[in-house]
Amino acid sequence: GLGTDLIKIEGVKELHGIDYTIIPDRIEAGTYMVAAAITGGDVLIEKADPLLLKPLIVKLEEAGVWIELEKNLIKVTGPDRVKAVDIKTLPFPGFPTDMQPQFMALSCVAKGTSVITETVFENRFVHTGDLIRMGADIKVEGHSAIIKGVKELSAAPVMASDLRGGAALVLAGLVSEGTTELSRIYHLDRGYVKLEEKLNSLGADIKRVKE
Template identity: 50%
Template sequence: MDSIIVRGNGPLSGEIPIAGAKNAALTLMPATLLTDEPLTLTNVPRLSDIKTTNELLSSLGTEVAVLQGGQIIVLDTHKITNHTAHYDIVRKMRASILVLGPMLARDGEAVVSLPGGCAIGARPVDLHLKGLEALGAEIELKEGYVHAKAPTGLKGAVIELEFASVGATENLLMAATLAKGTTVIKNAAREPEIVDLADCLRKMGAQISGDGSTDITIEGVEKLHGATHPVVTDRIELGTYMLAPVIAGGEVELLGGRINLLAAFCEKLDACGISVTETKRGLKVASRNGRIKGVDVVTEPFPGFPTDLQAQMMAMLCTADGTSVLEETIFENRFMHAPELIRMGASIEVSGGTATVTGVEKLKGAPVMATDLRASVSLILAGLAAEGETIVSRVYHLDRGYERLEDKLSACGANIERVSE
């Protein structure tokens, strides 16, 4: 099992190219199941979750061609040859549930294992299932699998989500493209990844309006066709690397970054006293003189502060001047990085969904353990500024969401290496 060793090495300087969004790519890939023509995705991140999705789609009959080292993927599902997404693949990754809507819409049947792949809370799929039932699907849960049928096809409906779930919005959006009539998804999620999916589906011939707002309208069509689509910039990778020069010192340009992807996050950085400027190629982030200021953070659905940047933000605030309060409102059990940061000398008190961070002058390197994807990268960020050596174990989580992290940070002067135990 691999570990990553980080040694505090002073300020960073240089540029970091930001990859395509993992969460967008994992949503776009199942869209191949909606058409018998090829779907070509460019700017695809090279991550283990992408390989898992390729494996899942291949098991359903998709022909997968990986080009340019993985940055281009051509998916051709001329025929769905198997309508069962088995547990041994689905258990690795929650996004696997997104094959349910497209298979049901195109062929009227799907059997999908209830997903796994996450340690940060229950994240139930009931909103997906209720929405599909509103579209006319017959759904039964048996032995850990969702058995869904729509013998006469799906029919348009007005669906009001109890919560602005990203996954449910994506699944229902794809399913509704081939439903008969008009579908309106109310209280829809507004994330950039949803808009990216809608853009791709429109290229495939779907009739969609309102994406990016709380109400999305889909006019069902009989058939979708192939398309070529670039995956949107990964706003979570962008935000993560924006914090690196703040924690370690220095100045870094993030290629492909845009403030509108992370407006609420950038507002918090400004409140901390951090300089973020737009350039012709992306964003430039620089640490200012002296310690940053503490700031309070509440995670919220987009366009609020992203839950997927909460752990990284906490790492930065560990050495801020003053006290910061972070409130996690999206997922339970998402402060598992706090005990590991405390091992590095941080002062953090956790009570339920709230963490209070009192800034210290300096963190100290220590052996720490990654518990999930975002926790793992928060510990690496903390190690950039810590005295001595930080050894982060169980970094297999990291490879699910960050491509070539060591290379990108090393190119800016970080002292970081991966070792195999």
């Protein structure tokens, strides 16, 4: 049954329709939470379930981010500079692997040294090369990445290798000196709707151009 390793389903002769509301995308909400944290800004996220984001909320608060919670409402206020924290990805309800790249971008400008351990997917550190190109100090050792935070990143031409890695590079670009050019943004469109428009509404300066 529910909460065990085995669920048994007994078939019926027919099914009937119901009304069902799909839960909000916790990874999209989490990405905007990290955007506020990395820029030292603030964002109010509506229709997001704090219970589904608990592992991220715990780590952001540990990093010094101020978070206020109400039912289906999350307010995030970033400090001038976050503190370094360690994370380890795990299956739900643990820290989501799909938030690992975004949190790595945040760790790149944190005060101190962070260790990110990936236990869910292989080759989930592909985005580190582009973050290093932007001035990050990252060393990958097996399933872990050691990130020494720097005060600022620098703009560079970078390429999205996948959906969440691309999101991490967008976040890094928000706090980089100069103009960052990100290619292969079709990866972003698989998981975000009007990402640049939403970030621009929060004060970012992002333009989508044809290659």
